Amino acid sequence: MLYKTRGIALSYIRYRESSIIAKIYTESFGIQTYIVNGVRSPKSKTNKIAFFQPLTLLDLVVYHKSKEDTIHRLSELKCYAPFRSIPFDIIKSSLALFVTEILGKTLREEESNEPLFQFLQEAILYLDHAEVHFENFHIHFLSQLASYLGFGIETVEDLENELRGNNYPQTADMVEQGAVRELLTSGFGSVITLDRGRRLRILEKLIFFYKIHMDGLGEIRSMEVLKEILR
Template identity: 40%
Template sequence: MLYHTKGLVLGTIKYSETSIIARIFTQNYGMQSYIVNGVRSQKARGKTALYQPLSLLDLVVYHKPGKDIQRISEARFSLSYQQLPFHPTKRAIGMFLTEVFGKVLRNESPNEELFLFLEQSLILFDNQSEYLNNFHLQLLLKASAFMGFGPANGADLIDQLAEAGYHFNLVTDELALLDQLMHEKMGTHIGLSNALRRDLLDHIIKFYQVHTDSLKEIKSIDVLKTIMSS
């Protein structure tokens, strides 16, 4: 039977000469793997663009509960990004977020509130023209609440890390800045130096690692830090 759902692409792997398996976080079914036949063939020119990282899709899918790999009947963009794939800073942040959520949401059950939050945040980010450099910090902090382990405030985050064995010499206003990142609207200007932004990102990543068992090495973080320091 066919079902309609929206989806957020979080990764693909090649499968046979012309096909792929796409890992998609869906609005209705959580994280799913879909085989997409023939999408890399010459006749299917351009269709691979549908499955680029962070693509937002409208999908018609075959869904059988408990099945490891599902199938897609129809796919189209629910929205075409104007800047995210092309703007250097947005692209670097997008690569980083794709890797993090691809790992963290590996076995995620249906979570419509999280899906809608990610969808709305990415649309906002695509249209955002300034104050880009804190987007990933805000997104990770706010998304943690939808996954059930969000800290109440900056002090709570640091206290939980201390309980897990991580200890920091916090700089002035670091807790207040974490509070701002958590509670201000996405895209709000929050003044951070590059060094402090890196420190806060390290805290947030460690916080995710404490609460999930799938986020270990993050390959894209070096590219992100390079872009952020330029």
Template identity: 40%
Template structure:
């Protein structure tokens, strides 16, 4: 069955001599694996560029229920980035959120609301000029509501972690900042110290680990922390 869908690329691995297997979170079917024959061949005319992490794609795919690896009939960029692949800070944040969501969404089925949230958030991120350093915190916090385990507010966030064995020492002012991260639009000014930004990130990762069984080690985390020093 041929189906039109949009997708977000999360990972690509080499397969045989010239092919790849790519994991794409689609609007129609959730996370799917696709084989792309000849993507790395000299005659592919840059086809591999379509399948870089976080690429936003417009696709026509073959879908067969119960099949582990599907095939793509046609694909093109739905939107192209002007900054994420080239700006060092945005690229590092992009690598981090690719790894986190790639693991969290590994078994995610069709979730069109979550897909639209991520698709739109990434486009905003590419255009973002101000307060870029808070983007990864905000997208992770906001995404929890589309994943089914969103906290009502900062107090609820702290309470859920406490009930899971993580007792946080957080001031009233820091709770206000956490609420702002959850509620504010991307790019709005939310002053955070370097130390508190790191603490919030660690708390968010703990929160995801408590609520998602797929998130374990995050290899890109150390690089992300270095870039904000």
């Protein structure tokens, strides 16, 4: 059957001569994998491969069969909110790469989760539209995403206690604690003053916290890019 749904492009691999296999987080079906035919054909009049760049927001018409089918097919697609800045700003594109890697490793449910989809859409649109004060976006995103994944951080004290209980070697100073407290309670765009060292320490703590709750999270390779880009 054919269904309409919105989706967020995460990644793709080449398949045969002109097709791809794309991983997309959908509003109606959760994380799904689709075969997309003809997007890499030199005869194509449109650059459809651009629709599958990280975090692109898509309107989709998809074929879905039984639960046993792990790969489905796309019938139609279009971008419903073309990016203004993410592909053209090195900091934003690096942040988008990080978010994409995190989502690829943490989104596992093959069912609708509308609040999570709305949160992701809001975060992506904020990053694309923001002109200033988005240097903490990635740690803000991680602190909020955990709630939608089922292991939300209630207070900074709870976070520190759990890290300590799992032998994390560092304890936050007062500035870090205040920053995390604001990250947990504020929306995107709030101004939180952090130097590069503290921002990195908070990021490493949050990644460690995710690893406590999610088996197989593994190395987050895009962190190395962020360490170089964000000052």
